[in-house]
Amino acid sequence: MILTLDASVVVKWHVxxxxxKDGEQALLLLDAVLDGSLRLVExxxxxxxxxxxxxxxxxxxxxxxxxxxxxxxANGKTFSEDSAYWRAIEISGQxxxxxxxxxxxxxxxxxxxxxxxxxxxxFRKAEKLGGILLLEQFSxxx
Numbered sequence: 229m230i231l232t233l234d235a236s237v238v239v240k241w242h243v244x245x246x247x248x249k250d251g252e253q254a255l256l257l258l259d260a261v262l263d264g265s266l267r268l269v270e271x272x273x274x275x276x277x278x279x280x281x282x283x284x285x286x287x288x289x290x291x292x293x294x295x296x297x298x299x300x301x302a303n304g305k306t307f308s309e310d311s312a313y314w315r316a317i318e319i320s321g322q323x324x325x326x327x328x329x330x331x332x333x334x335x336x337x338x339x340x341x342x343x344x345x346x347x348x349x350x351f352r353k354a355e356k357l358g359g360i361l362l363l364e365q366f367s368x369x370x
Contacts, residue, residue: 230267232336233257234329235277236346237363242286242293250346250363257344257366261300268304269339271312271331275301307335323353333360 240254248254260266278297282290315334320327329350336343337359345351346363354360 229260229265230269230339230341231257232269232271232332232339232341232343234332234343234345234347235274235281237344238274238278238297239281239285240346240363241297242282253363253366254346258300261303268301269307269335269341270301270304271316271335272306272308273328273331274306277328307339309338312338319354319357322357325350325353330354333357336360 237254237257240248240251241258243251257266261268275294275298279290279294282293282297286293312331312334315338316327316331319325319330319333323330329347332345333343333350333354337357341359343360344363344366345360348362351360351362
């Protein structure tokens, strides 16, 4: 299976706990990536956005968290074709939403895979476009 995971999902790998909403699903995705049953295709800005969130949430421990994510992402694919940017621009205008969020979705669409997000606000806007799954809907079976 191949998926695109946005920063809202990846950050949960480090904050997952019984209190964290959808933490179990995020850890299922992490396990699948680590065991090789799930491969990732990500936009070029993914690591930068994840680093920004990790630095805000974890401060002093952010570097270790980031290093782990970077190692995991190194086994995936970065999709930087112009077509993804064009599609992201189109989606951004259509949904009146931030381009960095739409770029995850555009990469998934251009790669013919599904975007998994924990961002309920974006999901509500983008669900009609297809190619997107809310993290809470992820069961591990794809």
